[in-house]
Amino acid sequence: MDTLTHLSHTLREAMSDIVPESHPEHPFNLIPELCRKFYDLGWATGTGGGISIKMGENYYIAPSGVQKERIKPNEIFVLNASQDVVEEPRTEKQLKISECTPLFFNAYRMRGAGACLHTHSANCVLISLLCDREFRISHIEMIKGIINNETKKALGFRDTLVIPIIENTDFERDLTASMAECMERYPESCAVLVRRHGMYVWSDTWQKAKGAVECIDYLMGLAIRMRTLGLEWEPKDVK
Amino acid sequence: MDTLTHLSHTLREAMSDIVPESHPEHPFNLIPELCRKFYDLGWATGTGGGISIKMGENYYIAPSGVQKERIKPNEIFVLNASQDVVEEPRTEKQLKISECTPLFFNAYRMRGAGACLHTHSANCVLISLLCDREFRISHIEMIKGIINNETKKALGFRDTLVIPIIENTDFERDLTASMAECMERYPESCAVLVRRHGMYVWSDTWQKAKGAVECIDYLMGLAIRMRTLGLEWEPKDVK
Amino acid sequence: MDTLTHLSHTLREAMSDIVPESHPEHPFNLIPELCRKFYDLGWATGTGGGISIKMGENYYIAPSGVQKERIKPNEIFVLNASQDVVEEPRTEKQLKISECTPLFFNAYRMRGAGACLHTHSANCVLISLLCDREFRISHIEMIKGIINNETKKALGFRDTLVIPIIENTDFERDLTASMAECMERYPESCAVLVRRHGMYVWSDTWQKAKGAVECIDYLMGLAIRMRTLGLEWEPKDVK
Amino acid sequence: MDTLTHLSHTLREAMSDIVPESHPEHPFNLIPELCRKFYDLGWATGTGGGISIKMGENYYIAPSGVQKERIKPNEIFVLNASQDVVEEPRTEKQLKISECTPLFFNAYRMRGAGACLHTHSANCVLISLLCDREFRISHIEMIKGIINNETKKALGFRDTLVIPIIENTDFERDLTASMAECMERYPESCAVLVRRHGMYVWSDTWQKAKGAVECIDYLMGLAIRMRTLGLEWEPKDVK
Numbered sequence: 007m008d009t010l011t012h013l014s015h016t017l018r019e020a021m022s023d024i025v026p027e028s029h030p031e032h033p034f035n036l037i038p039e040l041c042r043k044f045y046d047l048g049w050a051t052g053t054g055g056g057i058s059i060k061m062g063e064n065y066y067i068a069p070s071g072v073q074k075e076r077i078k079p080n081e082i083f084v085l086n087a088s089q090d091v092v093e094e095p096r097t098e099k100q101l102k103i104s105e106c107t108p109l110f111f112n113a114y115r116m117r118g119a120g121a122c123l124h125t126h127s128a129n130c131v132l133i134s135l136l137c138d139r140e141f142r143i144s145h146i147e148m149i150k151g152i153i154n155n156e157t158k159k160a161l162g163f164r165d166t167l168v169i170p171i172i173e174n175t176d177f178e179r180d181l182t183a184s185m186a187e188c189m190e191r192y193p194e195s196c197a198v199l200v201r202r203h204g205m206y207v208w209s210d211t212w213q214k215a216k217g218a219v220e221c222i223d224y225l226m227g228l229a230i231r232m233r234t235l236g237l238e239w240e241p242k243d244v245k
Numbered sequence: 246m247d248t249l250t251h252l253s254h255t256l257r258e259a260m261s262d263i264v265p266e267s268h269p270e271h272p273f274n275l276i277p278e279l280c281r282k283f284y285d286l287g288w289a290t291g292t293g294g295g296i297s298i299k300m301g302e303n304y305y306i307a308p309s310g311v312q313k314e315r316i317k318p319n320e321i322f323v324l325n326a327s328q329d330v331v332e333e334p335r336t337e338k339q340l341k342i343s344e345c346t347p348l349f350f351n352a353y354r355m356r357g358a359g360a361c362l363h364t365h366s367a368n369c370v371l372i373s374l375l376c377d378r379e380f381r382i383s384h385i386e387m388i389k390g391i392i393n394n395e396t397k398k399a400l401g402f403r404d405t406l407v408i409p410i411i412e413n414t415d416f417e418r419d420l421t422a423s424m425a426e427c428m429e430r431y432p433e434s435c436a437v438l439v440r441r442h443g444m445y446v447w448s449d450t451w452q453k454a455k456g457a458v459e460c461i462d463y464l465m466g467l468a469i470r471m472r473t474l475g476l477e478w479e480p481k482d483v484k
Numbered sequence: 485m486d487t488l489t490h491l492s493h494t495l496r497e498a499m500s501d502i503v504p505e506s507h508p509e510h511p512f513n514l515i516p517e518l519c520r521k522f523y524d525l526g527w528a529t530g531t532g533g534g535i536s537i538k539m540g541e542n543y544y545i546a547p548s549g550v551q552k553e554r555i556k557p558n559e560i561f562v563l564n565a566s567q568d569v570v571e572e573p574r575t576e577k578q579l580k581i582s583e584c585t586p587l588f589f590n591a592y593r594m595r596g597a598g599a600c601l602h603t604h605s606a607n608c609v610l611i612s613l614l615c616d617r618e619f620r621i622s623h624i625e626m627i628k629g630i631i632n633n634e635t636k637k638a639l640g641f642r643d644t645l646v647i648p649i650i651e652n653t654d655f656e657r658d659l660t661a662s663m664a665e666c667m668e669r670y671p672e673s674c675a676v677l678v679r680r681h682g683m684y685v686w687s688d689t690w691q692k693a694k695g696a697v698e699c700i701d702y703l704m705g706l707a708i709r710m711r712t713l714g715l716e717w718e719p720k721d722v723k
Numbered sequence: 724m725d726t727l728t729h730l731s732h733t734l735r736e737a738m739s740d741i742v743p744e745s746h747p748e749h750p751f752n753l754i755p756e757l758c759r760k761f762y763d764l765g766w767a768t769g770t771g772g773g774i775s776i777k778m779g780e781n782y783y784i785a786p787s788g789v790q791k792e793r794i795k796p797n798e799i800f801v802l803n804a805s806q807d808v809v810e811e812p813r814t815e816k817q818l819k820i821s822e823c824t825p826l827f828f829n830a831y832r833m834r835g836a837g838a839c840l841h842t843h844s845a846n847c848v849l850i851s852l853l854c855d856r857e858f859r860i861s862h863i864e865m866i867k868g869i870i871n872n873e874t875k876k877a878l879g880f881r882d883t884l885v886i887p888i889i890e891n892t893d894f895e896r897d898l899t900a901s902m903a904e905c906m907e908r909y910p911e912s913c914a915v916l917v918r919r920h921g922m923y924v925w926s927d928t929w930q931k932a933k934g935a936v937e938c939i940d941y942l943m944g945l946a947i948r949m950r951t952l953g954l955e956w957e958p959k960d961v962k
Contacts, residue, residue, distance in 0.1 A: 048463070051459040051460070051463055052387060052390040052456045052457070052459035052460035052463060053390060053456050054386070054387060054390065054460075073452060073455065073456065126386065126387060126463075128463065128466065128467045128470065131385060131386075131467060132467070132470060132471070132474065132476075135471070135474075135476050136474065136476075145652075145680050146609060146680050146681075147532070147604065147609075147652060147678075147680060147681035147682060148530060148532060148604060151530040151531060151532065162654055163652060163653075163654050163680075163681075164654065173484045174384075174386060174402060175402075176401055176402050176403065200386075202384050202385050202386060202402075202483070203385075203386035203402075204386060213551060216551065217530045217531050217551065218530070220529040220530035221529070221530035221532075224526070224529055224530060224604075224606065227606065228606045228609060228610070230470070230474070231606065231610055231708070232610070232613070233474065234473065234474070234712065235610065235613075235614065235708070235711065235712070237610075237613050237614075244680070245651045287941070290937040290938070290941055291865060291868040291934045291935070291937035291938035291941060292868060292934050293864070293865060293868065293938075312930060312933065312934065365864065365865060365941075367941065367944065367945045367948065370863060370864075370945060371945070371948060371949070371952065371954075374949070374952075374954050375952065375954075412962045413862075413864060413880060414880075415879055415880050415881065439864075441862050441863050441864060441880075441961070442863075442864035442880075443864060469948070469952070472952065473951065473952070623891075623919050624848060624919050624920075625771070625843065625848075625891060625917075625919060625920035625921060626769060626771060626843060629769040629770060629771065640893055641891060641892075641893050641919075642893065691790060694790065695769045695770050695790065696769075698768040698769035699768070699769035699771075702765070702768055702769060702843075702845065705845065706845045706848060706849070709845065709849055709947070710849070710852070712951065713849065713852075713853065713947070713950065713951070715849075715852050715853075722919070723890045
């Protein structure tokens with residue numbers, strides 16, 4: 007590590023002992039950082055997409071209808087388990103909480119998730135149009151990055167990853183019931199695709215949720231290229 | 246926020262109280278920043294594309310024929326509502342104002358826009374070649390990021406986004422009349438595609454104009470991939 | 485070089501004389517940097533992929549199951565030639581060594597490699613599905629960036645690059661024997677593709693290994709686009 | 724501009740009055756910067772590609788066979804008009820001058836160029852395989868970014884851009900004569916495609932050469948997508 011970077015790290019760590027919110031992985035800092043990453047990947051452009059992380063008893067949620075790559079640490083809402091705002095963003099801007107909030111809480115309530123992510127990746131939309139009720143793929147190494155929500159174990163190379171698909175609604179909040187109903191029918195799944203819209207992905211920690219969304223988006227992008235090349239998603243004869 | 250970043254922010258804010266132009270979202274800083282972003286997205290390479298933002302009674306416009314990702318704050322022209330230059334760029338370089346100027350002013354005059362953006366995205370060119378007089382798409386979530394210029398309301402998921410297409414001319418300025426005429430025929434539209442060339446997009450604020458161009462480019466890129474996969478842009482039977 | 489950068493460089497160099505590990509190209513720094521690069525290229529998302537570099541008698545290996553783009557210098561394992569850990573990561577985090585370790589050592593033992601890289605690039609997966617036992621391509625300039633492991637000379641423009649493909653297994657470590665066996669059958673090759681999984685690439689130095697993986701991934705991406713356009717990978721009639 | 728950035732700029736400018744080589748647009752700094760950009764675009768991976776810039780009577784050329792994105796200011800060769808090295812790189816590394824040197828000098832000698840760029844973009848390779856002796860495209864706005872080498876005027880929207888293609892050779896230097904001969908046959912062209920290899924592009928200044936390579940690569944990438952969608956490159960009936 008070079009000297010200036012070292013100095014900066016030392017100062018940051020000293021400060022994060024005193025003010026925990028200054029830690030780079032505190033949700034106040036992590037949500038803006040991950041939103042920038044999602045924006046750069048095309049998953050959260052045009053104010054689309056969203057990120058929510060749980061820490062302790064608090065649920066941190068990004069504002070609605072803002073440029074996701076420009077969110078600042080003082081623009082995050084803090085909620086409790088009853089979905090009440092316990093801490094408003096510390097900014098003069100008039101912000102509304104993300105419309106995805108009740109959908110994020112499906113993952114918190116029903117699965118005890120530690121983070122729930124929402125992307126508008128074009129891969130999701132295309133896959134939702136190429137599939138009927140489920141996206142299914144097997145025998146690709148990256149499937150091993152997905153955790154079965156019931157067994158809590160990672161999927162194996164020969165397992166079929168199944169992501170259920172629900173129909174889109176006119177308003178985001180109206181997806182709450184059908185997403186919950188879908189999660190009940192698919193207890194092993196860590197994600198729900200919304201047709202013509204995007205995807206919700208959750209896991210025990212933000213690290214695992216981020217890993218899952220990366221694996222699933224990789225697999226969907228791969229599947230689309232496979233389709234163009236005439237390759238099967240669920241092959242019968244793999245050694 | 247780490248200590249060094251915090252120091253930098255504090256200094257910047259103190260300075261931006263005294264010198265408003267030093268604020269990161271002043272058009273002098275924002276236009277270079279957005280030009281870099283557009284360049285990275287392939288929307289403004291080879292000196293193509295352009296950005297214009299209104300603040301107060303001033304219209305800020307990038308220079309013509311320069312590398313868009315290298316524009317500096319002191320290279321921006323300031324115009325009044327009559328399209329007179331009221332402030333020359335504060336540089337020794339010989340700069341010409343963007344040839345898009347009269348087209349940007351179509352949006353300012355006819356729609357009271359707060360910003361007008363011009364991209365050369367390859368998606369625009371391809372869509373303009375796949376369509377006749379309009380690009381039409383419906384039933385994709387990202388359509389909700391577009392605002393109807395007449396009702397001032399966001400489009401709904403089931404609405405059809407319609408972007409009109411005009412023919413290209415030998416010189417950019419010669420598009421002025423046909424763009425204006427097109428805007429009159431399409432009062433709800435926030436964008437005009439120029440065949441074999443690119444797109445103009447505007448909105449009340451630079452934030453909304455940037456959101457709109459991101460949504461439209463996403464939808465056009467998606468539509469091209471849909472075409473390759475044999476998927477319909479305006480489906481009849483969506484639940 | 486600007487003054488601040490110069491100051492930073494001078495300090496860094498002064499420090500790296502005293503503390504060699506602070507040198508930017510020490511494996512403690514280089515592995516995190518290259519992991520970030522691989523992540524950005526989509527070669528190491530979802531905790532996939534891995535990097536290992538030899539320096540002196542030490543083998544530096546990244547941890548397993550972590551976000552590759554967030555690895556820090558103090559999270560690297562140091563091993564000796566017998567694959568014993570001689571230096572644990574200097575962090576409180578509970579880290580496991582990469583499961584690729586015995587595969588990396590195939591390259592160290594059998595080829596005297598100085599670095600071995602593992603990617604999950606989607607190009608690798610697609611090529612492994614389009615080919616039977618080998619990926620073969622000739623008459624593309626970038627082939628000249630690949631070194632024949634037997635002759636130690638770069639391939640020529642008219643040579644055929646041959647990358648052998650092995651079948652994937654349920655656990656990464658179970659690839660060790662089949663990868664070694666494949667390397668024996670293909671003594672000229674600097675890489676092995678793992679079907680439906682990814683690729684291992686090695687060379688005498690990390691610079692050459694990085695160059696090789698860039699050339700091979702470029703050639704695979706090109707080959708997939710060639711297939712879509714109906715172009716031959718091993719043409720007969722090149723002037 | 725924020726205060727720290729301002730400070731850095733002021734120091735840099737003060738220093739560049741005293742030491743011209745510290746100016747960010749001196750070829751010692753510009754070549755590394757542009758090499759990084761080309762690397763990020765996939766035009767100079769695996770040590771491929773190259774950049775050369777003329778300033779005053781000096782010709783600045785990058786070293787051969789190195790990672791293009793890691794070139795440092797002290798690794799650049801300086802040549803005179805007779806292609807003699809007048810200043811060796813100021814580094815202990817053993818560097819060889821780029822093998823593209825005699826090809827760059829074709830542009831300097833025959834066209835009085837101010838810069839000559841070489842890319843290995845996959846778009847170049849694909850276009851060289853889809854075309855016989857020339858790549859031809861017309862009626863796309865980005866064509867206006869190309870300058871006719873004979874008239875010194877920019878091409879018009881309705882002009883046909885013609886880039887001639889030469890056959891690749893086993894060694895880069897053996898392209899010298901056929902590139903020169905091709906340039907004589909195509910006096911209007913600012914670029915030569917090398918089949919199955921890449922492209923050379925030049926212009927009066929590095930800014931114009933960079934603009935030209937961006938426009939041509941954009942047009943080639945677009946043309947490949949047009950081919951996939953069944954669209955004509957030289958349409959007969961454009962309004």
